[in-house]
């Protein structure tokens with residue numbers, strides 16, 4: 053009996069040891085967050101109040117910091133906090149739509165989180181604070197998002213030192229009733245700010261008051277995928293070389309009514325999906341090579357100063373869903389090739405000088421939900437088949 057009992061004990065112990073070894077190897081080694089960073093996060097939380105009106109910004113808003121608890125040792129598991137799995141330092145903070153309300157300045161404990169790579173504070177209410185210059189000390193940042201968060205004043209030059217940034221979003225810091233842009237980019241200006249930020253993929257600065265031209269250095273930003281500069285008070289000529297950036301998918305410039313520019317010849321290497329120029333002073337003709345933009349989905353050229361004939365090659369954009377040419381000085385007939393744009397759901401040709409008949413082929417546009425042809429010099433009758441769409 054004795055030997056067999058001790059043998060079974062031995063087996064049991066072996067099994068236990070294997071079980072423990074197996075279960076701990078299958079889990080991530082959990083590294084706890086550093087206590088100084090935990091304190092910095094708690095102090096950050098305490099420097100704001102949670103406010104219902106700051107919550108109303110988006111429907112997905114909720115107070116993420118509510119779950120942060122000074123008794124909870126591992127801040128890496130807190131809502132919105134991301135740590136490096138090996139070292140436990142805080143590398144990401146996403147408190148967007150977090151119902152935070154209050155002022156922030158460079159003394160805030162946030163700026164002790166020196167390893168931060170991603171910071172998203174969008175959709176909160178920072179009570180007209182200046183963007184703290186201490187952000188420039190978070191030199192590891194690759195992602196900075198302060199959109200729709202009630203910051204005001206001049207954007208500090210320190211942001212221009214964050215050369216690792218691939219995404220910078222300071223858009224939509226504005227007030228309504230009466231409408232007012234809160235952020236300014238004058239000294240430094242846009243040119244100074246981005247000079248060294250050559251890793252940028254996303255540059256979103258809509259409704260930052262700039263009153264300046266678009267710097268031509270942007271045409272050297274070969275990684276750029278999206279450029280949003282709506283309502284920035286841009287002036288001068290838009291550098292058309294920007295249209296040729298091979299990775300660029302979105303150019304969004306609407307409501308810059310004194311910004312001039314023209315569309316260049318386009319090549320096959322172009323990846324533009326969205327081009328929005330509504331209410332700018334872009335002028336000239338649409339190049340026939342527009343047909344090379346075969347990724348194009350959204351072409352908003354309304355309320356500009358375009359002239360001439362609409363090239364029939366515009367009908368060769370297989371992915372186009374939205375086409376707005378309204379309020380320009382286009383002339384000639386409405387090309388029947390537009391009927392090849394079978395994915396089109398929005399077509400506005402209103403307020404131009406189009407002549408001739410409405411092509412009955414437009415009936416092929418079965419996805420169409422909006423069609424506007426008003427205020428042209430069209431003749432004949434409206435093809436009755438259009439009403440069956």
Ligand SMILES: *[C@@H]1O[C@H](CO)[C@@H](O)[C@H](O)[C@H]1NC(C)=O
Pocket residue numbers: 101153154155179
């Ligand atoms: C918001 O800013 C105003 C004016 O600077 C200040 O009086 C008020 O205390 C601030 N509110 C909060 C919650 O920080």
Ligand SMILES: *[C@@H]1O[C@H](CO)[C@@H](O)[C@H](O)[C@H]1NC(C)=O
Pocket residue numbers: 099155156157158159160
């Ligand atoms: C920064 O804000 C804190 C409150 O969060 C305040 O006590 C301090 O005086 C402010 N510092 C400056 C320089 O405004």
Ligand SMILES: *[C@@H]1O[C@H](CO)[C@@H](O)[C@H](O)[C@H]1NC(C)=O
Pocket residue numbers: 158159163186189
């Ligand atoms: C930012 O860095 C500068 C230079 O290293 C330093 O003088 C300043 O105190 C730092 N600011 C903060 C808020 O840490």
Ligand SMILES: *[C@@H]1O[C@H](CO)[C@@H](O)[C@H](O)[C@H]1NC(C)=O
Pocket residue numbers: 148149172174175197199219220221254256
């Ligand atoms: C900034 O954050 C908001 C809210 O999370 C998001 O909608 C927006 O796309 C972000 N901007 C960028 C450039 O990622």
Ligand SMILES: *[C@@H]1O[C@H](CO)[C@@H](O)[C@H](O)[C@H]1NC(C)=O
Pocket residue numbers: 212213244245247248
């Ligand atoms: C850009 O970087 C260069 C070289 O590091 C530096 O001399 C220049 O002052 C920087 N420009 C801006 C606007 O920060």
Ligand SMILES: *[C@@H]1O[C@H](CO)[C@@H](O)[C@H](O)[C@H]1NC(C)=O
Pocket residue numbers: 268269270272
């Ligand atoms: C763009 O880059 C080229 C080559 O590096 C350089 O010669 C040119 O000056 C740059 N353009 C601007 C506007 O900085």
Ligand SMILES: *[C@@H]1O[C@H](CO)[C@@H](O)[C@H](O)[C@H]1NC(C)=O
Pocket residue numbers: 283285307308309310331
């Ligand atoms: C056009 O943009 C300007 C700002 O550049 C704005 O003041 C104006 O209201 C806009 N007009 C229309 C018709 O949207």
Ligand SMILES: *[C@@H]1O[C@H](CO)[C@@H](O)[C@H](O)[C@H]1NC(C)=O
Pocket residue numbers: 312333335356357
């Ligand atoms: C664009 O057209 C508007 C009127 O439609 C005109 O006031 C403005 O001067 C034109 N701009 C340019 C640059 O031609």
